[in-house]
Amino acid sequence: MPSNRDAPLAPASDTLAVIPGLDWGHLVIQVAHRLAIVIDMGGPVILALGVLSVAALAIVLLKLWQFGRLRLGALGPVQDALTLWRRHEDEAALARLRRMRSPVARVVAVAMVGLERPDVEPALLREELVRLASVELEGLRSYLRTLEVIGTLSPLLGLLGTVLGMIEAFRRLESAGTQVDPAILSGGIWQALLTTAVGLSIAIPVVLAHTWLERRVERCGHQMEDAVTQVFTRDLLPIDLEVGPGHQSAATDAAQVSDAA
Template sequence: MNDETLTMTSPVPSGIYEQLAQLLQAGGPVVAILLAMSVIALTIILLKLWQFQAVRTGERRTAVEALRLWKSGRIGEALTHTEGSRNPVVQALARAMRGQHRGLLEAKVREEVLRYGGDVLETLRGGFRPLEVIASLAPLLGLFGTVLGMIKAFQQLEAAGNQVNPAILSGGIWEALLTTAVGLAVAIPTVALLNWLERRVDRLAHDMDNLVTQVFTEDLSAELTSEEETHAPARLRPAAVSAGE
């Protein structure tokens, strides 16, 4: 009774193990290497997703709101708004605002912010190189396994002599092509996820550079105020103001 219960409650795992064993037997060591590479790639991707979630790479609103408070002259509120956030953009922005608020030289403040930003981006890019290697090698290993399988299939065909059986050739060919299929199955999602992760880091680097730079610059998109128009050089004033003088 207990054996029957175990058999009925765990058919899926046993079926998966049987299919995996058949796959390894048909594909040989090349498929085993590709499966190991897929496990490594999946582990790295899961770790990167956890890391990105931990630092909240998509949290842009906090940095934008802190910058708005800073530009409106509410320096204390802007600095308070950045506290507690683990987002790298917010932390870089906070460093820039603190440096400006303390009256430090702009060059020194920028240098420190660049140092922090470079360190954070390097940490976030950690693990990308192994993913690139796996994405590049997986199709090549699959092709290598296919070539070896085709050689084996034609050797069997040659050994058969006049007693040629089409099943020998067809069976050898599908086993040979199996490694290419596994290699592509490993490479395609790895490339897609790697590009998505790289895009997230590039977007973070752009936001960091864009928002931090605004701490040291003025918004030139707004219209001149009446006081600014009065003190502006004549060649820069609007036509209506210059005509009335």
């Protein structure tokens, strides 16, 4: 009785033929049949890689939804609130920040409220802001470690599947004795290399996604630090001067020249 390992793949034309007619039942059966063949070729390693790929996709979609909901990287309203803060329009600045979900806005709002209270020491306020920023960044980094593990583990699992497949191929070659069929060895090799290809196909996009998401979290941390510094130094800068990364030193020089005059 032939196994799925020896069964040929269904021709692509059969799959394409069901699309115009929207025969979804037939299409699902064909996809399930192809997946069964691939899993039978690669063994449990392919199944494990499939689970990892689904988990990685779910994490990436979750982080994209989270970052989009928090409007991560949208600093326009925060800069507007800082401009109001430098004009000593504290209530208007806080009202602008309270309408935002951004982690930067929440940390800046705590800094403004703390500076308005005379019973709060600036040193203690800074410590609390550091703690709050760490909590916010830790929430943004949730599941990124899992994504990193998937990106590291996928090629290793693929290599493990290749080694197991090569062992099986040479075992069959040995069992054949003197009647050696080159098809046994060549077929076993390409089936073994299938797991490595699948592992690399999963690892490459996962590593790219993890690097991009991690970079967005790091940029958010830098934005928090820059915005909080502007809250503490509002009287050192001209009101009509836009302050941001790369412009802080120029703004400080302008303030010093103005005070000297």
